[in-house]
Amino acid sequence: EKFIIIGAGILGASTAYHLAKSGADVTVIDRKDQGQATDAAAGIVCPWVSQRRNKAWYKLAKNGACFYPGLIRELENEGEKNTGYARVGAISLHTESKKLLDMEKRALSRKDDAPEIGEIQVLTPSETRSLFPPLAEEYGSVHISGAARVDGRALRDSLLRSAKRHGATIINDDASLICSGNRVTEVKTSLESYSANTVIITSGAWAHQLLQPMGINFQVSFQKAQIVHLQLAEISTNEWPVVMPQGNQYIVPFDNGKIVIGATHEDNTGYDIRQTVGGMQEIFQKALHVAPGLSDGTYLETRVGFRPFTPGFLPVIGPLPNYENILVANGLGASGLTMGPYLGSGLAKLARRENIDIDLNDYDVAAAIQSF
Ligand code: FAD
Incomplete structure (x- = not known):
C-alpha cells in the first residue's frame, strides 16, 4: 500500500516517520511555505497548568506531552543527536503567593492522571531567580519538573531524516489532488503525478486551498505569530527552565545562550510573513518587563508562523467525510508542538487501519467542513 502525505510540519513529519518505520511505502510532499508553524515554533511542552477547560483538548495535549520521552529515546537510538527536545522543567510566574498556591493546586490535581508532570x-x-537569573526580582513561581522545551525545526528535521532512513521519499513541491468519484486517484506536483492508495493531508494553514477544488469548504483559520531569537554571551543556559509569565507570552531558553521570546497573536493578517516593528516592540516590551536581564542579549532573528485553527479551537483528525482514501488532521493551534508527534503516530495507525487510543468522535473532521 502506498501513502502520500501532503505537508511536512510537525504533524506530517511525525506521521511519515511512524508510517515509514512500520514498513509502509511513504511519499511526503511539502511546499516549505514561509510561515510554516513548525519552523517558527519554540516550543513549550507543559499542558498541565493550562486553564483551558475543554476536556477533549486537554486529553490530546496531556497525551502529547506524555508521548515525547519515548519518541525522543527512539530517535536517539536511531542515531538522531539533535532532536531539539530537553526536559528542563518550567517556572510559572506570579507576584502573589495566593495565585501561586492556586496554580500549585491546579497542577497537583492533574498529577494523579499525569505523573509525567514530575x-x-x-x-x-x-x-x-536562581533558576533564571535575568528575571525581575518580584516573581515567585511554581516549578514543574516534567515540563520540556522543543525546537520545532530540529524535531521536524530529525523525524524526516529518520523517515528517510526507513525508506520514505521526500519531495519539496506543491501538491494538488486529482479525484474520481469519492477517491483520490492521483497527487500531482509541478513535475510529476503520483498514484496513492491513501492520501494524508497535514497541510496546516493552507489545507483549505488543497480541498477547495473538490468543492469542500474546509474551515481552517490561522493566527500569525512573530517570535524573536536572542543570544546571551558567555553564559550556560542549557539547564534553564522555560519561563511562563501570566498572559500569553513566554521565554524559552535553549543551549549555549540561545533564548527565544514571544510570541504575538495576530488575527486577520492573511499570509503576511513580514516581521513588523509593532510586533517586535510588543515582544521586547513584554519580555524585558519580566526579565530585564535579557536587555543585553544580541538580537538574532524574528521568525513568523501561522498557527492553524479549526472550529472551536479543537483539532480534527480522521477520514475526510464522503471520501474513501483521504485522512486529515489539522487545527493544532498554539499547542501543536505538544500534540503533533502523538497525533502523527495516531494518523499513521489510522492509515494502516489499526486501532488508536484517540476517540475520533471528539475530533470529527466533519466539524470543520461547511457545505457551500
Ligand atoms: P505546519 O507546521 O504549518 O506545516 C504545514 C505544511 O504543509 C507546511 O510546510 C506547508 O508548506 C505544507 N503545505 C500546505 N499545503 C501544501 C500543498 N498543497 N503542497 C505541499 N505542501 C503543502 N505549540 C506548542 O505546543 N508549544 C509552543 O510553545 C508553541 N509555540 C509556537 C510558537 C509559534 C511562533 C508558532 C507559530 C507556533 C507555536 N506552537 C506551539 C504551535 C505549533 O507550532 C503548531 O500548532 C504546529 O507546528 C502545527 O503543525 P502542522 O504540521 O499542522 O502545520
Whole structure:
C-alpha cells in the first residue's frame, strides 16, 4: 500500500516517520511555505497548568506531552543527536503567593492522571531567580519538573531524516489532488503525478486551498505569530527552565545562550510573513518587563508562523467525510508542538487501519467542513 502525505510540519513529519518505520511505502510532499508553524515554533511542552477547560483538548495535549520521552529515546537510538527536545522543567510566574498556591493546586490535581508532570514546587522569588537569573526580582513561581522545551525545526528535521532512513521519499513541491468519484486517484506536483492508495493531508494553514477544488469548504483559520531569537554571551543556559509569565507570552531558553521570546497573536493578517516593528516592540516590551536581564542579549532573528485553527479551537483528525482514501488532521493551534508527534503516530495507525487510543468522535473532521 502506498501513502502520500501532503505537508511536512510537525504533524506530517511525525506521521511519515511512524508510517515509514512500520514498513509502509511513504511519499511526503511539502511546499516549505514561509510561515510554516513548525519552523517558527519554540516550543513549550507543559499542558498541565493550562486553564483551558475543554476536556477533549486537554486529553490530546496531556497525551502529547506524555508521548515525547519515548519518541525522543527512539530517535536517539536511531542515531538522531539533535532532536531539539530537553526536559528542563518550567517556572510559572506570579507576584502573589495566593495565585501561586492556586496554580500549585491546579497542577497537583492533574498529577494523579499525569505523573509525567514530575515534581511540583512553589519557589520564592530568590529561588526562582536562581533558576533564571535575568528575571525581575518580584516573581515567585511554581516549578514543574516534567515540563520540556522543543525546537520545532530540529524535531521536524530529525523525524524526516529518520523517515528517510526507513525508506520514505521526500519531495519539496506543491501538491494538488486529482479525484474520481469519492477517491483520490492521483497527487500531482509541478513535475510529476503520483498514484496513492491513501492520501494524508497535514497541510496546516493552507489545507483549505488543497480541498477547495473538490468543492469542500474546509474551515481552517490561522493566527500569525512573530517570535524573536536572542543570544546571551558567555553564559550556560542549557539547564534553564522555560519561563511562563501570566498572559500569553513566554521565554524559552535553549543551549549555549540561545533564548527565544514571544510570541504575538495576530488575527486577520492573511499570509503576511513580514516581521513588523509593532510586533517586535510588543515582544521586547513584554519580555524585558519580566526579565530585564535579557536587555543585553544580541538580537538574532524574528521568525513568523501561522498557527492553524479549526472550529472551536479543537483539532480534527480522521477520514475526510464522503471520501474513501483521504485522512486529515489539522487545527493544532498554539499547542501543536505538544500534540503533533502523538497525533502523527495516531494518523499513521489510522492509515494502516489499526486501532488508536484517540476517540475520533471528539475530533470529527466533519466539524470543520461547511457545505457551500
Ligand atoms: P505546519 O507546521 O504549518 O506545516 C504545514 C505544511 O504543509 C507546511 O510546510 C506547508 O508548506 C505544507 N503545505 C500546505 N499545503 C501544501 C500543498 N498543497 N503542497 C505541499 N505542501 C503543502 N505549540 C506548542 O505546543 N508549544 C509552543 O510553545 C508553541 N509555540 C509556537 C510558537 C509559534 C511562533 C508558532 C507559530 C507556533 C507555536 N506552537 C506551539 C504551535 C505549533 O507550532 C503548531 O500548532 C504546529 O507546528 C502545527 O503543525 P502542522 O504540521 O499542522 O502545520
